[in-house]
Amino acid sequence: MNSLVALPTNSVKNLTKSANSMFATGAATGAATGASSSWNTPLMWFIGLFVIGLIVFSYYYRNFVNAIDSLTDQMNLWITGNGSPPEVKQENIPVAPPTPPQDVATAPHSGIEKVVDRILPPAKEVFTVSKNDFSYYDAAPLCKALGAELATYDQVKQAWQQGADWCNYGWVKGQMAVYPTQKSSYEELQEGPEDQKGVCGKPGVNGGFFDNPELKFGVTCVGKKPSQSQHDANAIAAGSTRPLTASGIEFEKKVQLFKEGADSLGVLPFNKEHWGS
Incomplete structure (x- = not known):
């Protein structure tokens, strides 16, 4: 349905x-x-x-x-006949290579420069005033009066490396008092009396910082060294540039006495046949 x-x-x-x-x-x-x-x-x-x-x-x-x-x-050149100026090309000009710094620093001196260095003394020299009458405050003015300036420890050390040898404290910058001693002088003192062996310290630069600036020492300067006076010449000839103790002075007197009578001391031969070994 x-x-x-x-x-x-x-x-x-x-x-x-x-x-x-x-x-x-x-x-x-x-x-x-x-x-x-x-x-x-x-x-x-x-x-x-x-x-x-x-x-x-x-x-x-x-x-x-x-x-x-x-x-x-x-x-513009086609229309007016005036254009921009032609570009000028620079040619590659060969240039010498720069000298290395190490070669500049170590360049050998010419023969003339060597001769001048040998004849003329250096412009500055380390020297010391031996009188122990000066405080640290006197040191710089004293050097200034001598046409120099107060030296530094490093300058004294450099002078020692060049052979400086004086057994006397001298004020330097930094409130230090130092002096240089050569090995030969030290060994010479070791042959003397016991209390004289350490009077000049040890080989090198002796001394250092002193708390009291009023202590009386010599003065070490750097500059043109003054001309030698007759007093300085006499002191060097007498050998009085080295400080001596009482026993040291007595020892030196005996040395001088024995030198004067050396010919009559009676040195024996090595043996019956030979004078020396």
Whole structure:
């Protein structure tokens, strides 16, 4: 048995209108979307090409400007006969390589310079004033009065390396009092009395810092050494430039006495046949 039910006429009409409305709406939407896509695509292409063009232009900007300048100069030269002056190309001139610093520092002196160095004394020399009558506050003015300046410990050390040898404290910068002693002088003192062996310290630069600046010492200066006075010459001849203790003075007196009678001391031969070994 068929159970078909007939639809009302109004319902059929409503369904038809609804379908037509949905189709029209879809068609309008598709048309709008297509129109929008057709409008955006050329704009995006234009923007992309513009950006690429800017990048290429910025990369070749200098070449582009040079080309424009060259073209302008050629046109100006063709029209007026006056263009930019031609560029002068400098030739590659060979240049000697720089001298290494170590070669400059150790460059050998010429023969004339060696002769001058031997004949003329150095401009500055370390020297000491032996009188132990000066405080540290007197040291710098004393050196200034002699046309020099107060020496440093390092300068005294350098003088010792060059052979300086005086057994007398002298003020130097830094409130130090020092003196140089050579090995030969030290060994000579070791052959004397016991209390005289350490009177000049040890080989090297002796002395150091003193807390009391009022102590009385000599003064060590650096500069042009004053000319030798007769007093200094007499002191060197008498051998009085080295301080001696009481027993040291007595020892030196005996040495001098025995030197005077050396011929009558009676030295024996090595054996019956030979005087020496």
